[in-house]
Amino acid sequence: MRVVWVIARNTFHEAIRRKFFWVIFLFALVAIASANLFSGIAPGEEKKFVFDFGLGSITLFGMLIVVFLGATMIPSEVDRRTIFTILSKPVRRWQFLIGKFLGLALTTLVTVACMGALLIAVHSYIAKGLDINVVKAVVLAFFQLLIVGAIALAASTRGSLAFNIVFAVLVYFVGAQSSSLLTLAEPEKHLAHAHTQHVEPVSWKAYVFRGVLKTIYWLVPHLDNFDVRQAIVTDSVVPWQTIFNCILYGLLYCSVLVIVAIVLFQDQEF
Amino acid sequence: MRKLLLILSLVILILAQGPLQSLIYKQREIYKLLPPIDVLVLYQLMPAEAITITLVGTMLGGFRGVAAKMLWLKSDEYWHSGRWYSMLPIMRTITWLDPSFVQAWDTAGWHVAYNLRAEAKTEEEQDEYVRRGCEILEEGIRWNPKSWQLLFQLGWTHYDKSGNLAEAIKWFKRARPLEDWKPGDLPRTHHMIAHAYERLSDIPMALKTWKDDFKYEHYCGANKGAVETITERYVVPWKLMEQGRYEEAIAWMDKLLEREELRHSSIVRHVLAEIYRRMGDLETAQAIMEQWSNKNKLDAGARYKAKLWKRMLEEKKSSKGGLAGTQAQP
Amino acid sequence: MSNTSAGEVVVELRNVRKEYPTGWGGTILALDDVSFEVYRGEIFGLVGPNGSGKTTTLKLILGLIFPTSGEIKVFDSSPFDISVKNKIGFLPDGPYFYDFLNADELLDFYGRLFGYSKSERKERIEQLLDLVGMKRFRKMPLRNYSKGMMQRIGLAQALINDPDLLLLDEPTTGIDPIGAHDIKQLMLKLREQGKTIFLCSHLLADVQMICDRVVILNLGRVIRKGTVKELLEPTAVTEIVAREVSEEVFKYVSELGATVERRDGDVVFRLLDHDRAPEVIETIRSHNGHVVSITRLTETLEDVFIKAVKEAGAPQIT
Numbered sequence: 001m002r003v004v005w006v007i008a009r010n011t012f013h014e015a016i017r018r019k020f021f022w023v024i025f026l027f028a029l030v031a032i033a034s035a036n037l038f039s040g041i042a043p044g045e046e047k048k049f050v051f052d053f054g055l056g057s058i059t060l061f062g063m064l065i066v067v068f069l070g071a072t073m074i075p076s077e078v079d080r081r082t083i084f085t086i087l088s089k090p091v092r093r094w095q096f097l098i099g100k101f102l103g104l105a106l107t108t109l110v111t112v113a114c115m116g117a118l119l120i121a122v123h124s125y126i127a128k129g130l131d132i133n134v135v136k137a138v139v140l141a142f143f144q145l146l147i148v149g150a151i152a153l154a155a156s157t158r159g160s161l162a163f164n165i166v167f168a169v170l171v172y173f174v175g176a177q178s179s180s181l182l183t184l185a186e187p188e189k190h191l192a193h194a195h196t197q198h199v200e201p202v203s204w205k206a207y208v209f210r211g212v213l214k215t216i217y218w219l220v221p222h223l224d225n226f227d228v229r230q231a232i233v234t235d236s237v238v239p240w241q242t243i244f245n246c247i248l249y250g251l252l253y254c255s256v257l258v259i260v261a262i263v264l265f266q267d268q269e270f
Numbered sequence: 271m272r273k274l275l276l277i278l279s280l281v282i283l284i285l286a287q288g289p290l291q292s293l294i295y296k297q298r299e300i301y302k303l304l305p306p307i308d309v310l311v312l313y314q315l316m317p318a319e320a321i322t323i324t325l326v327g328t329m330l331g332g333f334r335g336v337a338a339k340m341l342w343l344k345s346d347e348y349w350h351s352g353r354w355y356s357m358l359p360i361m362r363t364i365t366w367l368d369p370s371f372v373q374a375w376d377t378a379g380w381h382v383a384y385n386l387r388a389e390a391k392t393e394e395e396q397d398e399y400v401r402r403g404c405e406i407l408e409e410g411i412r413w414n415p416k417s418w419q420l421l422f423q424l425g426w427t428h429y430d431k432s433g434n435l436a437e438a439i440k441w442f443k444r445a446r447p448l449e450d451w452k453p454g455d456l457p458r459t460h461h462m463i464a465h466a467y468e469r470l471s472d473i474p475m476a477l478k479t480w481k482d483d484f485k486y487e488h489y490c491g492a493n494k495g496a497v498e499t500i501t502e503r504y505v506v507p508w509k510l511m512e513q514g515r516y517e518e519a520i521a522w523m524d525k526l527l528e529r530e531e532l533r534h535s536s537i538v539r540h541v542l543a544e545i546y547r548r549m550g551d552l553e554t555a556q557a558i559m560e561q562w563s564n565k566n567k568l569d570a571g572a573r574y575k576a577k578l579w580k581r582m583l584e585e586k587k588s589s590k591g592g593l594a595g596t597q598a599q600p
Numbered sequence: 601m602s603n604t605s606a607g608e609v610v611v612e613l614r615n616v617r618k619e620y621p622t623g624w625g626g627t628i629l630a631l632d633d634v635s636f637e638v639y640r641g642e643i644f645g646l647v648g649p650n651g652s653g654k655t656t657t658l659k660l661i662l663g664l665i666f667p668t669s670g671e672i673k674v675f676d677s678s679p680f681d682i683s684v685k686n687k688i689g690f691l692p693d694g695p696y697f698y699d700f701l702n703a704d705e706l707l708d709f710y711g712r713l714f715g716y717s718k719s720e721r722k723e724r725i726e727q728l729l730d731l732v733g734m735k736r737f738r739k740m741p742l743r744n745y746s747k748g749m750m751q752r753i754g755l756a757q758a759l760i761n762d763p764d765l766l767l768l769d770e771p772t773t774g775i776d777p778i779g780a781h782d783i784k785q786l787m788l789k790l791r792e793q794g795k796t797i798f799l800c801s802h803l804l805a806d807v808q809m810i811c812d813r814v815v816i817l818n819l820g821r822v823i824r825k826g827t828v829k830e831l832l833e834p835t836a837v838t839e840i841v842a843r844e845v846s847e848e849v850f851k852y853v854s855e856l857g858a859t860v861e862r863r864d865g866d867v868v869f870r871l872l873d874h875d876r877a878p879e880v881i882e883t884i885r886s887h888n889g890h891v892v893s894i895t896r897l898t899e900t901l902e903d904v905f906i907k908a909v910k911e912a913g914a915p916q917i918t
Contacts, residue, residue: 002712002715003713003715006709006712006713010698013701014698014700017700045371045372045373048335048370049335049336049339052333052334052335052336052368053333053335053336056330056333056334056335056336060333080696080697081692081694081695082696082697082698084659084662084664084690084692085690085692085695085697085710085754085757085758086713087663087664088662088663088664088688088690088767089685089710089713089761090682090683090686090713090714091682091713092682179295179298182295218288222291222294225291225294225298227303229335230302230303230369230370231301231303235416236301236302237301238301238303239301241297242294242297242298242301242303245290245293245294245297246294248290249287249290249291249294252283252286252287252290253287255283256280256283256284256287259276259279259280259283260280262276263273263277263280266273267666269620269659269664269665269666270659270664270665
């Protein structure tokens with residue numbers, strides 16, 4: 001555990017001394033802080049706009065930071081050959097990897113906490129009061145980003161840098177839309193919500209198509225679990241039970257990814 | 271051995287993920303947290319665009335709302351340059367991108383039910399546009415069930431354009447208990463319910479609604495005046511009608527019709543038609559509404575009743591001998 | 601020279617083979633049937649041309665890569681055994697460290713990996729910075745370091761745990777002569793303390809000067825191994841320079857199998873058999889000749905190396 005923490009701490013220090021981290025981070029802060037200035041394009045909906053724009057900034061810029069950090073984490077250690085000196089010390093490979101992941105998590109936590117605190121402040125100012133839903137949304141955004149980072153990190157144990165980045169971003173996009181995959185794969189179940197009652201007979205092609213969609217659905221992380229924007233803009237309640245389940249889901253998925261990363265990393269040659 | 275352990279724990283975790291995800295999905299359904307783009311509806315309406323819109327929506331991520339606002343500005347440009355039909359797909363995309371964008375739903379519904387209806391050539395086309403406008407508003411209400419703006423707009427569209435007063439009352443009533451209005455919204459909602467009851471020719475309900483308005487402390491003169499006029503003009507014939515003294519009631523109404531200040535009154539015609547209908551003379555009732563709706567194009571309720579009753583008369587004729595649906599509600 | 605051959609084996613490679621996948625289904629053979637031992641307390645030199653498999657061998661010993669077949673033992677354990685790492689120090693070729701840290705922070709980071717307490721780390725870092733002569737630059741960020749400074753700090757991190765076995769990959773490459781001299785002195789000092797040093801280098805003069813035993817690798821195969829003496833001894837000749845040498849002497853010496861060469865009026869005889877030297881000198885003198893000098897000559901390690909590599913039919917050293 002000591003070794004894991006030493007590596008995590010070092011990873012965090014390294015991350016926050018990177019130039020691109022600060023560029024994106026500061027840009028995001030400026031975007032969130034100035035959300036109010038743009039809210040004029042939606043008169044009467046300033047509160048909603050600030051929230052939209054702010055959370056959008058947190059997820060987008062957070063995603064960029066997390067993907068770049070996660071994807072470069074192992075390759076940069078190998079390229080600079082720093083990994084040689086570390087693994088020739090009494091450091092097990094899994095310790096190194098978990099340390100890297102925790103370092104990434106720590107960086108994400110600090111980043112999201114800063115951006116989130118700013119958003120909450122700006123939003124509270126506009127809404128003349130704290131909206132607990134905004135806090136909930138920021139918490140969920142953190143776990144969403146954590147999964148994306150874990151994907152990038154897992155990919156980075158094997159793939160090249162460009163591959164890792166493309167892969168993580170792709171999974172992010174598909175994952176953020178995963179419930180739509182399920183809807184398309186099981187249209188009958190969802191027709192109650194639909195307007196058109198016309199159902200085509202299922203051909204074998206559609207059957208295969210649905211099978212593929214369903215497989216992808218069960219493989220990708222369900223990142224839209226963490227999207228509670230809908231409840232927030234309509235002022236409904238996001239129950240704590242759901243938040244708790246989503247956090248549990250996030251931790252579960254991250255564990256899966258870290259184990260996959262360890263399995264891949266265990267046989268990796270440098 | 272160690273690797274086996276790792277893979278085993280992997281399998282367990284992946285299996286545990288299944289039920290957890292189902293649980294989360296159910297909760298999201300219940301609490302209406304599902305992502306805004308209803309991909310299936312989209313897919314059935316326009317399969318080719320569905321994928322693109324879904325993808326773009328995802329890429330925009332949290333910026334979906336912002337993108338919707340940008341398109342909103344674009345649609346405004348179209349509006350000012352008179353490209354009314356090009357506005358529709360943009361409006362549709364806006365509402366898909368950001369279903370909580372109340373103003374967009376409101377404007378889209380109004381645009382279809384009013385502006386496009388005005389452009390339509392035939393009456394059937396006009397009715398179709400009004401129906402579609404109402405559908406858009408209803409969809410908006412599904413996403414924003416607490417929006418006074420949308421509920422009132424839908425009630426108003428029914429009152430003013432479709433003429434289905436019962437529907438109008440239904441939506442106005444749903445708008446009434448909401449608290450997010452601006453000053454003036456509450457009396458407006460309340461007065462509209464009363465006006466709809468007047469045209470629906472439910473005099474007791476209209477009177478009750480006007481009187482209730484005092485309770486809301488929105489005394490503005492209008493409600494007091496309305497109570498006075500209704501009592502003076504319609505309470506007597508209504509009582510006579512209820513006692514079955516139709517001839518006397520009609521005589522009272524005929525006298526009212528001769529008054530100069532009621533030459534353009536809708537309510538008089540609606541009440542008179544209602545008396546004839548309850549008397550069993552649907553033909554006369556229909557004729558009154560038909561005549562009135564030709565004279566006063568703005569009374570959608572009269573047109574609606576004229577059409578509905580005409581259909582009922584035709585049905586009665588085709589099924590000769592039937593005892594007739596005199597009890598049919600408008 | 602130390603009494604190595606009888607000592608305890610610290611590193612042992614037995615019939616080690618290593619193939620790298622090319623990524624297209626094929627493999628590249630990096631090491632083929634490599635066997636050797638490193639004994640406690642010696643400075644062991646692994647030399648070979650570029651691409652001969654030196655770094656691969658090092659990585660195998662460190663457990664960074666896996667052998668295709670064969671056996672590797674470090675302190676009688678597997679290189680993947682984590683406890684072994686406590687007794688090892690490693691300086692990679694062209695070392696590069698987290699350049700956002702300074703020397704103090706870097707050494708502190710490595711010290712933490714070994715679980716040293718704060719005071720232990722502090723004391724150790726003082727000693728090491730002193731040892732590698734980097735005390736002046738301890739607060740300078742590593743990104744501003746020169747190559748030589750990087751090498752020194754790399755040596756310091758390799759020594760952070762006071763290792764019994766020190767693996768050094770090209771430790772003097774890219775360093776000025778004084779720095780290189782310091783590092784060589786340090787290696788000799790560490791040997792005196794009983795440490796074992798595994799040195800990979802192609803600076804053959806250095807290897808010859810400080811190593812006890814040497815293995816020459818070429819194209820993944822061991823082509824020579826032994827103590828430096830064992831490698832150089834067979835090449836030894838006795839050179840006798842004489843003047844006014846008569847024809848009879850020429851004839852006699854040629855029969856002994858010596859080579860003859862004329863140089864500025866002197867005659868140079870080279871004898872492979874040292875024991876015959878007195879006989880040759882006697883013969884020259886008895887024919888009124890003058891012996892100017894008698895020298896025992898060996899080839900350098902570089903000569904041996906180049907000859908061996910050429911014999912093995914390999915590409916020239918680059």
